[in-house]
Amino acid sequence: MISEIAIDGPQKLLGKDGKTEYVIREVTMRDLNAVIEINRKVLPENYPPWFFVEHIEQYPKAFIVAEVGGKVVGYVMSRVEFGWSYIAKGKTAKKGHIVSVGVLPEARRLGIATAMMLRALKALKNYYDTTEVYLEVRVSNTPAISLYEKLGFRVVGRIPRYYSDGEDAYIMARPL
Template sequence: MTLDVSTEGPQRMLGKDGKTEFVIREATYRDLNDVIAINRKVLPENYPNWFFVEHLEQFPKAFIVAEVGGRVVGYVMSRVEYGWSNVNKGKAVRRGHIVSVGVLPEARRLGIATAMMLRAMKAMKIYYGASEVYLEVRVSNTPAISLYEKLGYKIVGRIPRYYSDGEDAFLMACPL
């Protein structure tokens, strides 16, 4: 997998439908209300407002939003940690963590999540020194698992009852 996206400034892209234009860029404080609204609308896991602010302050280069027609329609919130590798067992590394990904239903299937993920992953590598990235995903979320596999992630573990409703999560990881 190549991280062939820019990490500087807004990027204009054409959706997979061949007609919808979208922009991916770093999030700003002005975007947080939209990001939080997307999180509340499309994901059962919701975070307090301060959690979004904290990630934007600490890892601004890896907090990515997507716009269609000037409206924020998606986000990827990330952080970088130091811990045991999910890729090279027994080794301590700087690893990126995709904390949350959300795209409004009307903006799905255009390649927006893929573009945002690639930009966040590249930023975690370039700006924060991550050598790998990981995430948790519901075992029932087949579309997300397929997306992550397409980006080079592999299932490296299963976390029982990870979600508040008791569903397990797959732990997926990818070298950068």
């Protein structure tokens, strides 16, 4: 599927249900309120508006949204960091960081999160020249862990009490 995902411009795709069409594309500032609303609805970790604006301005190619019927139903927010590699132990790396992924419940199970992630990964590699990518995920979030494993991520660490409710996070990473 990765070869099917375009890196530029809006891309129309067909959901796994065989009938729902959706579009993935780069975020624009016009999407800010919709992205914040999705974040508030589907994730317990919420960010202030300035945090989203910062990512839209600094890493727009790797901040992907999905639309169904013209409505934004999902997003993947990414950034670029420098630091110790999760892949090449003992070395530093320019890394992509998947900061947040959210899809509204009514748009799940269509392949939207997978398509957005694939586009973000391509952008992190091709536009931002990162060599690996990582993310944090709740240890209890089996559906997300399964998605990330299908995309080639592997658990490379665990952060105790990472989330505000005290739950641990896995660090998952993969080379690009």
